[in-house]
Amino acid sequence: MSGLCEQLDPTKWAELLKNVETVIFDADGVLWLGMDAVPGSPAVVERLAAMGKQIIIVTNNSTKSRVDYEEKCQKLGFKSVKKENIVNPPVLCSELLQRSALTKRKIYLIGAQGLRDELAKTGFQYVGDGPDHFENYSETEFLYDVALDPEVGAVIVGYDNHFNYVKLMKAANYLRDPKCLFIASNEDSTFPGPNKDVTIPGTGALVAAVKVAAQREPLVMGKPHIATYNYIRAHWNIDPAKTLMVGDRCDTDIKFGIDNGMKTMLVLSGVHTLDDVEKYRKEDRKDLLPDFYAGKLGDLL
Amino acid sequence: MSGLCEQLDPTKWAELLKNVETVIFDADGVLWLGMDAVPGSPAVVERLAAMGKQIIIVTNNSTKSRVDYEEKCQKLGFKSVKKENIVNPPVLCSELLQRSALTKRKIYLIGAQGLRDELAKTGFQYVGDGPDHFENYSETEFLYDVALDPEVGAVIVGYDNHFNYVKLMKAANYLRDPKCLFIASNEDSTFPGPNKDVTIPGTGALVAAVKVAAQREPLVMGKPHIATYNYIRAHWNIDPAKTLMVGDRCDTDIKFGIDNGMKTMLVLSGVHTLDDVEKYRKEDRKDLLPDFYAGKLGDLL
Numbered sequence: 001m002s003g004l005c006e007q008l009d010p011t012k013w014a015e016l017l018k019n020v021e022t023v024i025f026d027a028d029g030v031l032w033l034g035m036d037a038v039p040g041s042p043a044v045v046e047r048l049a050a051m052g053k054q055i056i057i058v059t060n061n062s063t064k065s066r067v068d069y070e071e072k073c074q075k076l077g078f079k080s081v082k083k084e085n086i087v088n089p090p091v092l093c094s095e096l097l098q099r100s101a102l103t104k105r106k107i108y109l110i111g112a113q114g115l116r117d118e119l120a121k122t123g124f125q126y127v128g129d130g131p132d133h134f135e136n137y138s139e140t141e142f143l144y145d146v147a148l149d150p151e152v153g154a155v156i157v158g159y160d161n162h163f164n165y166v167k168l169m170k171a172a173n174y175l176r177d178p179k180c181l182f183i184a185s186n187e188d189s190t191f192p193g194p195n196k197d198v199t200i201p202g203t204g205a206l207v208a209a210v211k212v213a214a215q216r217e218p219l220v221m222g223k224p225h226i227a228t229y230n231y232i233r234a235h236w237n238i239d240p241a242k243t244l245m246v247g248d249r250c251d252t253d254i255k256f257g258i259d260n261g262m263k264t265m266l267v268l269s270g271v272h273t274l275d276d277v278e279k280y281r282k283e284d285r286k287d288l289l290p291d292f293y294a295g296k297l298g299d300l301l
Numbered sequence: 302m303s304g305l306c307e308q309l310d311p312t313k314w315a316e317l318l319k320n321v322e323t324v325i326f327d328a329d330g331v332l333w334l335g336m337d338a339v340p341g342s343p344a345v346v347e348r349l350a351a352m353g354k355q356i357i358i359v360t361n362n363s364t365k366s367r368v369d370y371e372e373k374c375q376k377l378g379f380k381s382v383k384k385e386n387i388v389n390p391p392v393l394c395s396e397l398l399q400r401s402a403l404t405k406r407k408i409y410l411i412g413a414q415g416l417r418d419e420l421a422k423t424g425f426q427y428v429g430d431g432p433d434h435f436e437n438y439s440e441t442e443f444l445y446d447v448a449l450d451p452e453v454g455a456v457i458v459g460y461d462n463h464f465n466y467v468k469l470m471k472a473a474n475y476l477r478d479p480k481c482l483f484i485a486s487n488e489d490s491t492f493p494g495p496n497k498d499v500t501i502p503g504t505g506a507l508v509a510a511v512k513v514a515a516q517r518e519p520l521v522m523g524k525p526h527i528a529t530y531n532y533i534r535a536h537w538n539i540d541p542a543k544t545l546m547v548g549d550r551c552d553t554d555i556k557f558g559i560d561n562g563m564k565t566m567l568v569l570s571g572v573h574t575l576d577d578v579e580k581y582r583k584e585d586r587k588d589l590l591p592d593f594y595a596g597k598l599g600d601l602l
Binding site: 034131133142143145160161162163164165168172173176190194195198200201202204205206209212213 | 335432434435436443444445446447461462463464465466467469470473474477490491494495496498499500501502503505506507509510511512513514515516
C-alpha cells in the first residue's frame with residue numbers, strides 16, 4: 001500500500017485492474033448522491049461486473065434495507081448489483097443481535113426504515129421508532145421517570161432525523177444497565193448530500209451525544225470497524241491483496257481498506273477532498289492516505 | 302492542595318474555615334436538587350455569610366437567568382445570596398459576545414430561558430428558540446437548503462430539551478462559516494436531577510453532537526474552563542489560596558478549583574461518588590482529586 005494518492009486515468013485504471021479480483025464500493029458519494037447516480041458510475045460498475053470482477057457494496061447508511069438498495073441500484077443503472085452484494089449496518093446489527101445471548105429481546109431503536117426492516121425480519125421487537133416530542137411529557141415525569149420499557153435489552157443508534165433530547169435521555173437511561181448492549185450503526189460525522197454547500201450531520205454526531213450522556217462506548221458496526229470486515233470474510237472469498245476499496249471518505253472507507261490490507265482509491269465526488277488528504281499527510285495519518293484517486297468513478301471510462 | 306479526599310466533620314470544617322476567605326459553591330447537587338434545597342445547605346451558607354466569608358455561586362446551569370436564581374435562593378432559604386453573587390453561563394456568554402467584534406449580531410441559540418434573558422439584555426437578537434420539528438420541513442428542502450438566517454454571527458449551545466436533529470443541522474451549517482463564533486455554555490455530561498436512578502443528559506452531550514457534525518471546537522464558558530475564572534477575577538478580589546471550591550462533580554467543580562489554585566471539597570449529594578474519586582485516583586488524575594469531602598453540606602453543621 002503506497003498511500004501516494006496517485007491520480008488514475010483510464011490507462012492506469014486498466015493496469016491496476018489486472019491485479020484486482022474484488023472491488024468494494026462505498027455507495028453515497030461514490031455511486032450516487034441523493035436520488036441521482038454520479039455520472040459514469042453505473043457504466044464503471046457494470047463494466048467491472050462484465051469483466052468478472054467480484055463487486056461488493058458496503059455502505060454505512062442505515063436508512064434503507066438491502067431490498068430498497070437493490071431497487072435503487074436497478075433504477076439508477078447498476079443492473080448487476082443484487083441485494084446479496086450489499087452490506088449495510090442494519091444487516092450487521094441484525095447478525096450481531098442473533099449471535100448475542102440477549103435475554104431481553106426488545107431493542108430501543110434510534111434509527112430509520114433500514115434498521116426497522118432488518119430487525120423485523122429477525123424476530124426482534126423494537127420501540128422508540130419515529131417522532132417522540134418533548135412536549136408530550138410533563139417536566140416532573142421527565143426528571144423523575146423516563147418510562148422505560150423493562151423488556152429492552154439493547155440500544156441501537158443509527159441515522160434518525162427524529163433524533164432529539166427525549167431519545168437521547170431514553171437511550172442513556174436504558175444504558176445504565178451494564179447488560180444492555182450499546183450498538184452504533186456507524187460513526188460518520190457527516191453525510192454526503194446532493195448539495196455540497198449543506199452539511200448533513202451523520203450518525204456519528206448522534207452517537208457522540210449518547211456516548212457522553214451514557215458514559216459508555218458502543219460496538220460500532222460500520223466501516224472502518226472490524227465487524228464489517230468480519231462479515232465480508234464470512235460471506236465472500238476475498239484476497240485483500242487483490243481487493244480494491246473505493247470510497248469518498250478517508251476516515252471510514254480508506255481507513256477500512258488500509259486496516260484490512262486492501263488497495264484503496266478515493267473519489268472526490270463525495271465528502272473528502274485532496275486538501276483533506278494533504279491535511280492527513282501532514283498529520284502523518286498513514287491509515288487515511290489512499291493509494292489512488294479519481295475525480296469521480298466516471299473519469300475512468 | 303492535598304488531593305487526599307479527607308472526610309470533614311464539623312470540627313475539621315471549623316478548622317479549615319480559619320484559612321478561608323471566599324467560598325465558591327456549585328448549585329445543582331450542592332445547594333439544591335431540582336426544586337428542593339439539599340437539607341442543611343441553606344443553614345451552612347447563611348452561617349458562612351454571617352461569619353463574613355465572601356460567597357460566590359458558580360453554576361454551569363444555563364436554563365435560568367441570575368434574577369431567577371436570586372428568587373430561587375430566597376425561596377429555598379439562601380437569604381444572603383443576591384444575583385450579584387451568581388455566575389452562570391448566560392452571563393459569561395453575554396460578556397464574551399459584548400467583547401467580541403461580531404459584525405453580524407444575531408445568535409443562533411440552542412438553549413433555554415437563562416440564555417434568552419441575558420442575550421435580550423445585551424442588545425443581541427437570537428433565533429432558533431423553542432421547538433423546531435423535523436416534520437415541518439420537506440425532505441428536499443432539508444437536503445438542499447436549511448434556510449439559514451444570513452445575519453447570524455454566532456452559535457451558542459446550552460441546555461435545551463428541544464434539542465433535535467434540525468437544530469443540530471442548522472448549527473453545523475452556520476458553523477461552516479469560520480467567522481461564525483461557536484460558544485458552548487458548558488460540557489457537563491449529565492445533570493444532577495432529583496432522582497438518582499434517572500440520568501439527565503447534560504449540555505456536554507448536545508455540544509458533542511454539534512462538535513462532530515461541524516468538525517469544530519467551541520469556546521466553552523462553564524467550569525472548569527478559564528472563562529469562568531477570568532470572570533471571577535475581574536469581578537471579585539479573591540486570593541485562590543484562601544478560597545474553597547465546593548462541588549458535586551470532580552471533572553468540572555474540583556478540576557476548576559485545582560486548576561486555579563484553590564482548596565477543594567466534594568459533596569456526595571450530586572453526581573459523583575467516592576467510587577468515582579477512587580477511579581480517578583487509580584488513573585492518577587490529580588486534577589480531579591478533592592482535598593476534602595462531606596456527604597452533604599448539612600453534615601458540617
